[in-house]
Amino acid sequence: MSKKILTIDDSKMVRMIVTSTFQPFDCTIVGAADGAEGVTVALQEKPDLIFLDITMPVLNGIETLAKIRETPEIAAIPVVMLTAESDGERLGMADKLKVSGYIAKPFKGDQLIALTKKIIPLAPKPPADPKKP
Template identity: 40%
Template sequence: MSKRIITVDDSPSVRKMVEFSLKSKGYVMGSAGDGVEALELLRQEPFDAIILDVNMPRMNGLEFLENIKNDENLAAIPVIMLTTEGQDEDRDKAMALGATAYIVKPFKPTQLLSLLEEIL
């Protein structure tokens, strides 16, 4: 069975690029433009991993991460941060909140694919 991945990013172009790269390798994709939309989707459908931006409207990535890690039904889903926030402080905060990995944009799709294969 194909693994299901949700991309949460307010940039439609980033979501499309990630979706294109992962669909070509057999992943089933979902997407959301912010944390609020993503939480709604995650409560309706099962996903095997989350690819998450930090800077988004309504609910940013760190708030979203904190929400899912405090939800017993969602806490075990691995989260890969994919963001422009490259400072050690940003990375440390995300990892402390429960992120599985942290990739700084710009990124290579092969880097993301390798990480997903390792995690899943």
């Protein structure tokens, strides 16, 4: 069954890298450019996994994570922090809010795939149906 991954990051480049990384897999990538938009998209799309940046406008990653955890419809969605900030303070906050993983930027696509596979099953993308236009 196809999986849905939400990437919340104000950097268009990071959203593009995440999309490109998961292209070989049977999953859909949706994006949001800040924390507030991320919570809205998460409520609409109910993703199987969220990648979340910390330094963002409107709502930062930690505030967004707290919002996700206190919203019953999306509280149980696994969240992986994908951020350049990995100091003890940030790690401690994210850990308290029960993150499923923490990837410190700079990162390689392989790291995203390896961690994602530990959290949700990832199947290769099925071959395109030649009958479909």
